[in-house]
Amino acid sequence: MNTSITNDVLAALNILTLEYINTGLFKIIGNIPDWLNEFCHHKLTSGMNISVPEEKFCFLKNFLIDAEEFWLNHSSKQINSGLWTEVDTNGQEYQFEAYALFINQKKIILIELLEETYRDKQYLIQKGREYELIYYQLLKDNQKKDILLHCIMHDIAGQLSAINGCLSLLEYENLTLKGKEYLEVGRQQCMKQQALIKDILDIFSTEVMSLENSNGDIQESPNILTSIQEVIEFLKPSFSQKNIELEFANQVDTRIDWRVIAEKSRLDRVISNLVENAYRYSSQDSVVTISLQLDGEYVLVNVDDRGSGVPPEMVRNLFQKFSQGKDKSGRAGLGLYFCRITLERWGGSIGYLPRAEGGSRFWFRLRRRIVRG
Numbered sequence: 605m606n607t608s609i610t611n612d613v614l615a616a617l618n619i620l621t622l623e624y625i626n627t628g629l630f631k632i633i634g635n636i637p638d639w640l641n642e643f644c645h646h647k648l649t650s651g652m653n654i655s656v657p658e659e660k661f662c663f664l665k666n667f668l669i670d671a672e673e674f675w676l677n678h679s680s681k682q683i684n685s686g687l688w689t690e691v692d693t694n695g696q697e698y699q700f701e702a703y704a705l706f707i708n709q710k711k712i713i714l715i716e717l718l719e720e721t722y723r724d725k726q727y728l729i730q731k732g733r734e735y736e737l738i739y740y741q742l743l744k745d746n747q748k749k750d751i752l753l754h755c756i757m758h759d760i761a762g763q764l765s766a767i768n769g770c771l772s773l774l775e776y777e778n779l780t781l782k783g784k785e786y787l788e789v790g791r792q793q794c795m796k797q798q799a800l801i802k803d804i805l806d807i808f809s810t811e812v813m814s815l816e817n818s819n820g821d822i823q824e825s826p827n828i829l830t831s832i833q834e835v836i837e838f839l840k841p842s843f844s845q846k847n848i849e850l851e852f853a854n855q856v857d858t859r860i861d862w863r864v865i866a867e868k869s870r871l872d873r874v875i876s877n878l879v880e881n882a883y884r885y886s887s888q889d890s891v892v893t894i895s896l897q898l899d900g901e902y903v904l905v906n907v908d909d910r911g912s913g914v915p916p917e918m919v920r921n922l923f924q925k926f927s928q929g930k931d932k933s934g935r936a937g938l939g940l941y942f943c944r945i946t947l948e949r950w951g952g953s954i955g956y957l958p959r960a961e962g963g964s965r966f967w968f969r970l971r972r973r974i975v976r977g
Contacts (some may be wrong), residue, residue, distance in 0.1 A: 701716050
């Protein structure tokens with residue numbers, strides 16, 4: 605393509621080509637697009653020198669500051685000004701974008717009149733704003749629903765406590781064997797519902813705190829070694845009933861400061877959830893192993909079981925709300941979700957790995973609380 609054709613193409617595309625001469629002075633290169641004369645009181649022609657500050661392109665004056673710095677670097681790339689609006693001699697608005705280039709040792713400015721492109725960009729910006737408003741409205745609606753659910757759960761929890769109290773009093777009545785059997789079934793179902801409600805309320809509480817608080821707000825520094833030992837001691841009787849061994853894998857150096865950035869009650873709940881999850885998916889005469897080790901500025905905890913593992917198609921959604929195993933042996937699919945949002949709030953992480961020898965490994969990391977003297 606020769607120079608003449610190139611100039612014709614640029615003019616047809618509503619692009620004005622200028623060569624920088626010195627501060628504020630440019631030479632018009634090639635053909636002049638029709639729109640340029642709308643901004644001038646005198647006729648302009650190709651090859652004419654024009655002083656940009658004396659013309660109507662006020663925004664371009666500011667862009668020239670960046671362009672001159674760009675040209676000093678002799679870069680093979682380009683910089684652009686972004687969109688700006690100018691008004692011609694008749695009061696009509698035009699939208700432009702400018703580009704600075706360095707070609708064949710020449711300092712070039714291209715000024716493009718935007719028509720369809722500008723409208724397309726404006727349309728996208730407007731749609732983006734609309735979708736943003738819709739998103740925030742949906743977010744508010746979801747928050748209202750969560751608050752309503754929280755209130756309902758609180759009300760149900762109160763009623764269940766009353767029902768459970770009445771069932772407890774029935775133990776002192778002269779019941780038949782069948783009546784005692786029904787009473788025990790009722791109490792067990794009541795306890796399951798209370799556990800489910802506790803899960804939902806804990807999830808709600810943690811989600812709210814994740815939005816409102818930062819890691820710096822956490823004042824506690826629980827000892828994670830102590831928490832693991834307490835969870836093992838508490839759950840061992842349940843494991844024994846199913847003839848499953850719950851063990852600590854390694855000898856831990858008690859001289860190390862095992863304090864982590866967390867909150868004691870929720871840390872205990874995270875560990876319990878993972879261990880109980882391993883219990884549910886372990887067969888009789890099996891072993892569940894907990895290990896603890898340093899990982900740089902973090903502490904790494906592994907919970908290993910020798911169960912059937914997690915099907916590959918379910919791994920992706922393991923830590924999402926209401927995610928459950930195929931046999932639905934969990935309570936409501938909230939345990940692992942609770943663990944994830946709780947650990948992430950503390951700056952930690954959680955994950956799953958299949959064990960080569962069979963079974964599952966659920967791990968999590970938490971930052972150590974290191975006091976620097």
